Amino acid sequence: xxxxxxxxxxxxxxxxxxxxxxxxxxxxxxxxxxxxxxxxxxxxxxxxxxxxxxxxxxxxxxxxxxxxxxxxxxxxxxxxxxxxxxxxxxxxxxxxxxxxxxxxxxxxxxxxxx
Amino acid sequence: xxxxxxxxxxxxxxxxxxxxxxxxxxxxxxxxxxxxxxxxxxxxxxxxxxxxxxxxxxxxxxxxxxxxxxxxxxxxxxxxxxxxxxxxxxxxxxxxxxxxxxxxxxxxxxxxx
Numbered sequence: 001x002x003x004x005x006x007x008x009x010x011x012x013x014x015x016x017x018x019x020x021x022x023x024x025x026x027x028x029x030x031x032x033x034x035x036x037x038x039x040x041x042x043x044x045x046x047x048x049x050x051x052x053x054x055x056x057x058x059x060x061x062x063x064x065x066x067x068x069x070x071x072x073x074x075x076x077x078x079x080x081x082x083x084x085x086x087x088x089x090x091x092x093x094x095x096x097x098x099x100x101x102x103x104x105x106x107x108x109x110x111x112x113x114x
Numbered sequence: 115x116x117x118x119x120x121x122x123x124x125x126x127x128x129x130x131x132x133x134x135x136x137x138x139x140x141x142x143x144x145x146x147x148x149x150x151x152x153x154x155x156x157x158x159x160x161x162x163x164x165x166x167x168x169x170x171x172x173x174x175x176x177x178x179x180x181x182x183x184x185x186x187x188x189x190x191x192x193x194x195x196x197x198x199x200x201x202x203x204x205x206x207x208x209x210x211x212x213x214x215x216x217x218x219x220x221x222x223x224x225x226x227x
Binding site: 032034038041042043044045046049091092093094099100101102103104105106107 | 145157158159203205213214216217219
């Protein structure tokens, strides 16, 4: 089952794009890449997910490389309220130990500053 | 459409007491997951339930912890004879199907005195 690796921390200026990378070189064909974030001690918040095509929603964009070994979450115009821990997680929808079970790593602490 | 509801938000128990944490999934969701976040640590999966069935309890401590999701009513995470090490934030999530987006509640903060 895929493990993901992310940088421990990143900084971003308010109003600029935040690009958060994630490596998942052992991801299997039925594992989606999910992104969640946790603001302070709140419950994790779903952001976006994808399998192999790039995805965009009202919160963010997800760029997945063609070989699916890495991805980047893009927050196009970061605000102070985007300061949080961001988690990249591989989740299977068809079997394996990641089937229906989110495995949270250490994530990336994103700090947005004025 | 109401989100995942957890109660209580804060729970204080003395050592040896029982703690009951409740989780009502989003409307239309029949899959419930419990996660625990110990102080200064990451979120860890505990158990996954579908109505009346425990599907995966690989993350549950072997003793004192149990979970249920009855046909009617919320899912319950029960901790018997609590100890100080049980102090943590307990989060519940729900999804429409297994392997789909999981939406989280605000959590229950358990403090054991």
